Amino acid sequence: MREGRPVSSNLLTLAEIEAARERIAAYVKRTPVLTSDGLDAVTGARLYFKCECLQHLGAFKVRGATNAVFQIPDADAARGVVTHSSGNHGAAVAGAAAHRGIPAYIVMPEGTLRPKLAQVARLGGQITTCAPTQAAREAAAARIAAQTGAAFIHPYDDRRVMAGQGTVGLELLEEAPELDLVLAPIGGGGLISGLSTVVKAVRPAARVVGAEPAGADDAARSLAAHELIPLTEAHTIADGLRTSLSADTFAHIEARVDQIVTVSEAAIVAAMRVLWEALRVTVEPSACVPYAAIAEGKLDVRGKSVGVVLTGGNADLDKLPWFSAA
Amino acid sequence: MREGRPVSSNLLTLAEIEAARERIAAYVKRTPVLTSDGLDAVTGARLYFKCECLQHLGAFKVRGATNAVFQIPDADAARGVVTHSSGNHGAAVAGAAAHRGIPAYIVMPEGTLRPKLAQVARLGGQITTCAPTQAAREAAAARIAAQTGAAFIHPYDDRRVMAGQGTVGLELLEEAPELDLVLAPIGGGGLISGLSTVVKAVRPAARVVGAEPAGADDAARSLAAHELIPLTEAHTIADGLRTSLSADTFAHIEARVDQIVTVSEAAIVAAMRVLWEALRVTVEPSACVPYAAIAEGKLDVRGKSVGVVLTGGNADLDKLPWFSAA
Numbered sequence: 001m002r003e004g005r006p007v008s009s010n011l012l013t014l015a016e017i018e019a020a021r022e023r024i025a026a027y028v029k030r031t032p033v034l035t036s037d038g039l040d041a042v043t044g045a046r047l048y049f050k051c052e053c054l055q056h057l058g059a060f061k062v063r064g065a066t067n068a069v070f071q072i073p074d075a076d077a078a079r080g081v082v083t084h085s086s087g088n089h090g091a092a093v094a095g096a097a098a099h100r101g102i103p104a105y106i107v108m109p110e111g112t113l114r115p116k117l118a119q120v121a122r123l124g125g126q127i128t129t130c131a132p133t134q135a136a137r138e139a140a141a142a143r144i145a146a147q148t149g150a151a152f153i154h155p156y157d158d159r160r161v162m163a164g165q166g167t168v169g170l171e172l173l174e175e176a177p178e179l180d181l182v183l184a185p186i187g188g189g190g191l192i193s194g195l196s197t198v199v200k201a202v203r204p205a206a207r208v209v210g211a212e213p214a215g216a217d218d219a220a221r222s223l224a225a226h227e228l229i230p231l232t233e234a235h236t237i238a239d240g241l242r243t244s245l246s247a248d249t250f251a252h253i254e255a256r257v258d259q260i261v262t263v264s265e266a267a268i269v270a271a272m273r274v275l276w277e278a279l280r281v282t283v284e285p286s287a288c289v290p291y292a293a294i295a296e297g298k299l300d301v302r303g304k305s306v307g308v309v310l311t312g313g314n315a316d317l318d319k320l321p322w323f324s325a326a
Numbered sequence: 327m328r329e330g331r332p333v334s335s336n337l338l339t340l341a342e343i344e345a346a347r348e349r350i351a352a353y354v355k356r357t358p359v360l361t362s363d364g365l366d367a368v369t370g371a372r373l374y375f376k377c378e379c380l381q382h383l384g385a386f387k388v389r390g391a392t393n394a395v396f397q398i399p400d401a402d403a404a405r406g407v408v409t410h411s412s413g414n415h416g417a418a419v420a421g422a423a424a425h426r427g428i429p430a431y432i433v434m435p436e437g438t439l440r441p442k443l444a445q446v447a448r449l450g451g452q453i454t455t456c457a458p459t460q461a462a463r464e465a466a467a468a469r470i471a472a473q474t475g476a477a478f479i480h481p482y483d484d485r486r487v488m489a490g491q492g493t494v495g496l497e498l499l500e501e502a503p504e505l506d507l508v509l510a511p512i513g514g515g516g517l518i519s520g521l522s523t524v525v526k527a528v529r530p531a532a533r534v535v536g537a538e539p540a541g542a543d544d545a546a547r548s549l550a551a552h553e554l555i556p557l558t559e560a561h562t563i564a565d566g567l568r569t570s571l572s573a574d575t576f577a578h579i580e581a582r583v584d585q586i587v588t589v590s591e592a593a594i595v596a597a598m599r600v601l602w603e604a605l606r607v608t609v610e611p612s613a614c615v616p617y618a619a620i621a622e623g624k625l626d627v628r629g630k631s632v633g634v635v636l637t638g639g640n641a642d643l644d645k646l647p648w649f650s651a652a
Contacts (some may be wrong), residue, residue, distance in 0.1 A: 032358045034380065038448060053606045054360065115603060122364060169513060273643060280379045280639030282606045313606030319598060325651060 010248075011255055012050030014201040017166035017194055023067040024164060027099055030170075033175040035279045041296055045301035047277075048176040050168060053283050053313025057091045057119060060124050060168050060311050061155075064190060065092035068101055077102050078150035084108070084130070084137035087116030088312050089155040091233045094125030105150055106138040107131075113239065113316045134244065156190030157246035166194020172307050173198065179206045180304040183290035185311055186210040186219040186260065187241040189249025194307065196256035197286065206307075207258040209299060211290040213238050214262040214271055222250055223260050237268055237321060240286030240312060261299060267292035267322045275310070284315040328454040332542060337581055338485065338519035340527040350392040351492060357381050359501040360603045369620055370628035374502040375601075376494060379609050379639025381415045386494050386637050387481075389473035390516060391418035393490030394479045395417050395426055403428050405475035410434070410456070410463035412538055412565055413442030415481040420451030431476055433466040435459070439565065439642045460570065469627075473571075482516025483572035492520020498633050499524065505532045509616035511637055512536040512545040512586065513567035515575025519596060521635065532633075533584040535625060537616040539564050540588040548576055549586050563594055563647060566612030566638060587625060593618035595647045601636070610641040 034049045052060035069081055078104030084094045090106040097104035108117060109132035116323045120127055128139040144258040145152050155163065161172075168191070172181065180200050184192050197206040212219050215235035222229045234242035245253065253260075268285055271292035275283050287310045294301055358377045378386035404490045406429030416432040423430035432451040434443060435458035446453055456466040471478050479487065494517070498634050499505065510518050515536075522534040538545050541561035548555045552640075554576045555563055560568035571579065580587075589597075594611055596617035603611050613636045620627055 023542055034381070038383075038445075041448075054358070056363075058606050118365075122367075127406045274409055276643055280384050282608060284600055318649070319648075320643075320646070320649070323644070323646070 002010070007024060011252055012163055012166065012194060012197045016195060017170065017198055018165045018242065019172055020063070020067040020163040021167045023070050024063060024167065024287050027066045027096065028063055028167070029055055029178070031306065032173055033172065034279050034281070036080055039278050043301055044303060045294070047199045048172070048307045049178065049279060050110040050172045050307060050309045051281060053281050053287060053310050057088070058097055059088035059092065060136060060165060060191060061088040061092035061093060063167050064161035064164030064183050065153065066096040066099070067230040068158055068160035069093065071094035071160050072134060072151050076151055078233070079151070080104060081152040081153050082107070082144045082148070083153045083155060083265050084141045085155050086242065087089030088240060088314060091116065091123060093153055094120050094123035103150065105144045105148065107144065109137060111268040113314065115272065115314055119314070123152050154248055155243070159248070162190045162193040162249070162252070163196070166198050168309060169195040169198030170202070172309070176305065176307055177203065178305050179203060179307045181207050181299070182307040183209050183211060183293070185238070185241055185286050185289040186212045187220065187286065188243040189245045189253055191255055191309065191311065193249045193252035198254060199242045200256050204244040208256060210253065210257050210260045211293040212241055212260065212262055213268060213289060214264055216241050217262045218244050219253060219261040220262050223253060225255070226254070230253060238289055240284065241289065251273050253256045261268060261293045263289055263292040263298065266307055267296040271295055280316070282313050282315050283310050284312045285321070287311040287313070332377060333458060337494065337578055338489055338520060338523040340500065342489045343383035343496065343524055345538050346389070346489040347493045347496055349396055350389060350493065353382070353392045353422065354382055354389055356491070356497055359498065360605050360607070371373065371620070372631045373506070374498070374631070374633045375605060376498045376633060376635045377607060378488070378494060379607050379613060379636050382641040383412065383414070383421055385414035385418065385635065386491060386517060386635065387414040387418035388421060389491035390487035391415060391479065391491050392422040392425070394484055394486035395419065395422035397486050398477050402477055405477070407469050407475040407479050408433070408470045408474070409479045409481060411481050412568065413438050414566060414640060417449060417478055419446045420446050422477060424450050426616070431470045431474065433463055433470065435463060441642060443638055444557060447642070451513045469538070481569070482514030482575055486518045488519040488575070488578070489583050490520070491517040492524050494526030494587065494635060495521040496528070498635070499528050502633055503529065503608040504531060504631050505628065505633045507533050507535060507538060507625070508633040509535050509619070510635040510640050511564070511567055511615040512538045513612065514520040514569040515545065515571045515579055517635065518583060519575045519578035522578060526582050534582060535580065536586040537619040538567055539586055539615060540590055542567050542629065543571050543588045546586040549579060549583070552580070563591055564612040566616055567611065567615065582635050587619045588591060589615055589618040589622050589624065597621055599648045607636065608639050608641050608643070609636050611647070612637045615638040
């Protein structure tokens, strides 16, 4: 967060996020907030884990996708929606389109985890695979949009999506209103754009910290440089975080995120093992990045109340990263 | 459930379970009930999973242990409590004793899973290991009780424990009042004694079905024979279900449980994999036995609303049974 920087009039407002909450209420779970005496003892903090891994389809992405799908004008909706996604957003768009009764075209990069592909297929999404690059994803989605007239819903560079993701913050602060710190992973920045908007409006005393893998640290570098530095290569097990910020999400991060921390791959794997054991939920690697930052000592959380968004639970159960080392 | 059998006056009452709920409220979570469109589609049922794997210490056992520990008279409490347990009950007694500020002596059989041992130790329980037989467990606990004056809290053959476990049924029926069927695993029978008491009082139209491994099927054989047949050998991955019924829990099963089904080991492992993926919780093998019965076709659930108690989540993350076969 840049001190003294004027708040742009283009940034999300709390009212938009509250409206999103109403719009998506029938399709989204109020997920539980879990605590662990064991993890509190280890970290010296009071940790509140907002379990979006227990959300419908196993990820917070349902929030933003549903908010976007249900804002498409009736006249356009029958032509369907199209998106590209490494998994959770794709399933979320497919699910929301199914709820609205319209077609969904989902572009998924090669290498996408098997359960994420299966989930999109089960929801009736029409899958197109492409090379695992941002350019290939965008090209494939643009081609489908041109062919079908489907409305494009970007995984994060979409104001409706960002507002939907922010609803997780409304729920978290209702369960734990006294938070000192709110942590979330940063991939494309959609979640933290909405989340930071809520926190700075509802609980301005709380700091908002983003966490990302050192091997996909475009947000940290962009914030340090005060300009958007795209991610050219990603080296991380956190498959949901291998994407670049957009100009819009970067603007929100500059205005509303206090700090970004980066973590090692080893810390992500260790955090995954610890969270599964302590919380009994199958959080996926991307979701473990904020706790990894705490465990790696990147943040001073002692004595603080800390909200952590566990963003998703769609791990590949046949490839548990700590298992080969056991 | 034996038709026409008069209800014994020694059986638990709903009032005892409601009193237990008040007594333990400060120490027990109201756990979430999860649903899965995917599993509903596969089974043709509407499944309500009561997630005691997300209970404090990862298991429903906190309910019964807390109810027992807080009923010990003040004059006796300072000498502490003692129990034997393959894990979850031991942690639950240790945790409840810590809440009351009294010593806890926990006898645990050799071969107990590492995380369950670590959990008891972290809670301040004083662990004694013994041979993995019922006789060795009972002898060790009796010796400690004689030496210390600690009050014995049996894992299931204790009316206070049975009443505490029953509180899970009160919560489940509040979330899903229209259930046609309620399923729970049977080990010693404490959970199903309390649970069936609640279901038959609050929702008499619902059937109560117990599920156990074919390799530890003393409840099925006892119910068929109308007499208690102790378990002499257990061959199952479901480590929480390797115990015999007591006369008291058998009396509850005869009076209030409609059916007992048994499942194969392969079905338990497959159910574990499926539940982790669909629900994103790390349910332990014992907790997967009821869903295994559905998946193995041992029950007709099509078109029915079915409550399933997911009893615990303390799986050994270094020994996932499907992994070697992957």
